[in-house]
Amino acid sequence: MQTTPNTKHKTQNTYRVAIIGAGIAGLTLAYRAATAGHQVTLYEANTIASGASGQSLGILVPVTGLNRPIDLLQRQGIAQWPALAQQLATETTTPLPTFFRDWQNGRYQLNTALIFPLLAQAIRQKGGVIHENHPITNLANIRNQTDHTILTAGYGNAALTGAPITISAGLAARFTGDIEGLIAQDNLFLCPSFTAGEVLAGSVNWSLQEPHHGAIPPAKQAELLRRVHAIAPHLKLQEIWLGNRPTQTPRTPLLTSPEPMLHIVTALGKIGLGLAPAIPLPLAN
Ligand SMILES: Cc1cc2nc3c(=O)[nH]c(=O)nc-3n(C[C@H](O)[C@H](O)[C@H](O)COP(=O)(O)OP(=O)(O)OC[C@H]3O[C@@H](n4cnc5c(N)ncnc54)[C@H](O)[C@@H]3O)c2cc1C
Known part of the structure; x- marks a missing residue:
């Protein structure tokens, strides 16, 4: 199995992007980065969705009617799922109803047995590289080989960054x-x-x-x-x-960039599947 980063030739405005952790946060960001033409390498310590994402129910429903930043972001993320799911269905030639349900009134459901492998398939189709069974322990090594590094390791972000998760x-x-x-x-x-x-x-x-x-x-x-x-x-x-x-409290902002080209996604709590599309993709020029 290949264990090196994605080393396609870097062109102007495309970046080599390393993403650490293949839960819903890492997979959706990798998918969006690959769709935008960036050279993505996703590193997963175990197997795809072996963290909280694989234990989830796949229900995309606002948990509160409040207007705190986190509630607004959850609603924003959920509202983006129908278009994202349709795009995935088209790109992977998978019938939409097998992995996505519309319960009306802005409430949806993902099939957790299919959504993660489908995202991985779509990332690979766009030239992204995914390394499973590849825990990252030394961030400096990864950062030396890439332009942007995004940490989406969920609880693993605690060991990598000292975040209070x-x-x-x-x-x-x-x-x-x-x-x-x-x-x-x-x-x-x-x-x-x-x-x-x-x-x-x-x-x-x-x-x-x-x-x-x-x-x-x-x-x-x-x-x-x-x-x-x-x-x-x-x-x-x-x-x-x-x-x-x-x-992690607070959960907003969903993403912080403590150093240039280093980005950390907050631990997403109990609403991560719905939130994921609302995580900013931090690859502006
Ligand atoms: C029982 C349950 C039900 C849920 N139901 C729902 C639901 O219906 N709807 C909803 O919106 N949310 C739900 N959630 C919440 C949702 O599952 C989480 O918010 C979301 O999965 C978090 O995703 P993540 O990508 O941030 O983290 P994770 O899914 O935990 O992914 C992090 C990944 O990083 C990997 N990793 C860790 N350290 C390293 C390292 N050093 N190097 C490489 N990889 C590393 C881990 O192995 C893991 O695969 C539920 C959660 C649970 C537990």
Whole structure:
């Protein structure tokens, strides 16, 4: 497997761009940079979407009706998803309904089994290079070989930059059964899966100092089940998992550039899939 940066000849106004971390933030920025003609190399410590992104439900719904900067950015990001999804469908010749649903009123859903591989496919089609199983430990080495470096390592940004990132643990679950449509109520999210006869649900937050992969606290599991069954008592639990959402307060600005050509994406918390298209692409001349 190739492990060197993308070394296509650099031309005026195109940059060699290294992106560190292939979650939703890294993949969408890499896709947009490659679409703009830049020479993109994406480095992922494990496999694509092996962090918070791969644990997510794919629900794109504003979590508040507030007008704080973060709420406005979430709505802006969500509003960009239909065009982005259509572009991906066209470029990868993948039927849109297999990975994107429009629930009306500005609420959408992504198929998390497909959206990350599709983004990776589209990046490669545009000449981008993706290295999996390639953790970055030495930023200076990467920066010496590229023009712009963008850190999208989620919780990994803490080790790379010293950013004060904590974890908001959350529960997500898959149920057998059917419901009519997407339900978003008091921070409980329930929606039909892209697999027929299955329903996804998520809620319940608590804070941790670092990612947790152990047993789910029984009280937290009981809380999620109680809330789901209050709405849809017929659903049968199939699988439940604990997800680690990298969180930083405040989350805005979504992107900072502490040095020329070095850019850091804030830990995106529990709304990263919706937010991602609103992250500025920091490659102005
Ligand atoms: C259970 C659960 C359900 C969720 N549901 C939703 C939802 O329905 N809608 C929504 O909008 N959001 C949801 N979220 C939140 C969303 O998943 C996150 O906000 C988002 O995935 C964060 O994306 P990211 O790219 O910033 O980080 P991550 O997805 O964590 O990606 C960071 C990547 O960087 C890699 N990495 C780390 N260190 C290094 C290094 N040194 N070198 C190279 N690579 C490195 C990691 O392996 C990882 O793949 C949910 C989260 C959870 C946990």
